[in-house]
Each structure stands twice: as structure tokens, then as C-alpha cells.
Amino acid sequence: MRVLIPALLLCLSGIGSALADDLPQPMGPVLLTVTGTIANTNADGEARFDLEMLDALPQRVTESETPWYNGVQSFSGVKIEALLDAVGADGDTVTVTALNDYSAQIPVADFRDYEVIFATRINGETLSVRDKGPLFVIYPFDENPDLYNEVYFGRSVWQVTAMSVE
Template identity: 45%
Template sequence: MTVRAGTFLRLSCAALFLSVGVGSMAASTELPPPSEAPLLTVDGEIAVTSDGTRAVFDLPMLRSLPQQKFSTSTVWTEGVHEFAGVPLRALLDSLGVAEDASVSATAINDYAVEIPAEAIEDDAPIIAYEIDGAAFSRREKGPLWIVFPFDLSERYRTEVKYGQSIWQLDRLTVHP
């Protein structure tokens, strides 16, 4: 396997970030309370909580996590849009969730979907909190929407992935 110097440097920096980040995360099992209106509640098999049983995030807290952006079309919108948000894997990692855990995602209207562990990659899906550089409202499928980079690969353009792309997300439950 050939690894270019730039790739090696990026991988080394990522490993350092993860070892420092995971070490400091393990020391703290308490998430600070949201300072703005809560947008997302996570419960279940998590190590880091806001109140001992669940983690509650507002928009600034979500923005403080690693971010991912991509442009893609969707079957629900016209044209290509840029989505920005936190990768689901990064959010789960920040809460000390096991790599093999699955997630139940639930919307404001109680619509729920299961996202198995094998569908949660490092960069996809994201929990989008911006579309085309701006926050989006409930009317626009927000304020949070699980989005895959559909235009990147055929593997994202399946009925299963479309079904997992829940909008108006407000709750996640982590299962072992």
C-alpha cells in the first residue's frame, strides 16, 4: 500500500486528535446544559450525558462538533444544495457510543427509522443544520435533517437510505 506524505500527515494528525479528544471525553461524562433552545436529545447506550440519562444539544453545541459539508440533490428538493452539519458518527463518538451501536432516529411528528451501525460511516450521514449556508425551518425539513451524500455514490441512492434520511429530527436512541 502506498501512502502519500500529505495523507500520512493528515492521518497522523487525525490519530492525535482522536487520542487527545477521546482521552479528555472519557474523563468527562457530563455534557454542559444547552444555552439555547434544545434541538436534539440523545438517550440509550451513551456514556456522556447532560443529566445522567440523556444528552441534550442546542445549535451551538452541535456546531462545536466536527463538521462535514457536501453538495447533493435529494428526491425532496429541487436542484443541488449544500448541506452542512455534524457527521452522525462524530456525534456518537462525542457521547462515547460503541462503534457497533445502531440508532433509532425520531422526528418531531414521532416518525421513526432505524439506522444500523453499518450504515453509519465517518463522513455520512450528517445531521444537517444548514442548507445552502443558512439554518432551515421546520417548513424546510429542519431544523435538523439526516442527509446522505446521494450524488456521491449509487449506494446512497436506495430506498433504504432515503428512508433513513429523516427530517425534522429531534431524538436519537442508541442501541447496543
């Protein structure tokens, strides 16, 4: 019995480490790298996602007027809450960073309370860097008018390439 318990613990610890690396490898260009306190990775301490991987996660469409475009636009993309679940995130805040190194800290509660997305498309077209892509943090401004203010505009980072969970 004394031999079985350490052997069982060794097996269970092996299962835990195997589960920590259960994300598939990106086949296309990496659009997003997630770091910080995450359990599931596909690189050395990182979770890297291409468009196909992001599209495989739960999606949402947000039709909203924003300060950055004229009129109501249809934004679609991955629910950030689902992305955090996929990487096994354990933190209260994320820092989202853009191509130009602009970053914003966003409470994880925002993603759960408001169904915030990383928009990958606008009006059905893939967001290019020129159009604020590849990823754009979009809040459901039209569904919740209280979000239409400078606090949430500052959290709506575009040209996102990285996210760190803290």
C-alpha cells in the first residue's frame, strides 16, 4: 500500500502536467499570445492563438455604435471570457497590449459582466491592421449605455497582439 500511494500521486501529477499543455498548436499566423497565470499552454509558458483557433471558441456578435466608426457596425469575434476559460486563467486583471505597445488593464469581471469580445471581424470582413485588427476589444455599448464613456473607451484596445493575466 505504501508503494501504491506514491505511484498513484506520481501518475496524477503527470496527468496534471499533460492537461496543462492541451491547447493545439496554431497552424496559421499567431494573432494573440496569452501569458501570466494560465494553466493551459501550447508554447513555453504561453498560449498562442491563430484565427482558426479563436474562431473555434464561443463567439458573439455585437452591433453597436462606437466612437471609432460612423454609424452602427456589426462586430463579431471570440468572447474573452471563453478565451480566459480555454487557457485556464487565474487572475483578477488582464493587461491587453497592442502592436504599438499601448496597453490597458481590464478587470476580468468586465468580461463576465458584459460579454466583451475580441472582435476579429467587422460587418463580416476580417479586421486588418489598417482597420484596427487583428483583434479589437469591443464592449456591447448599445446594449449597456453606461459603458459609453472614457473608462471603457480606454479599455477598448485595438490592434491587440498580447494579453497577460494577473
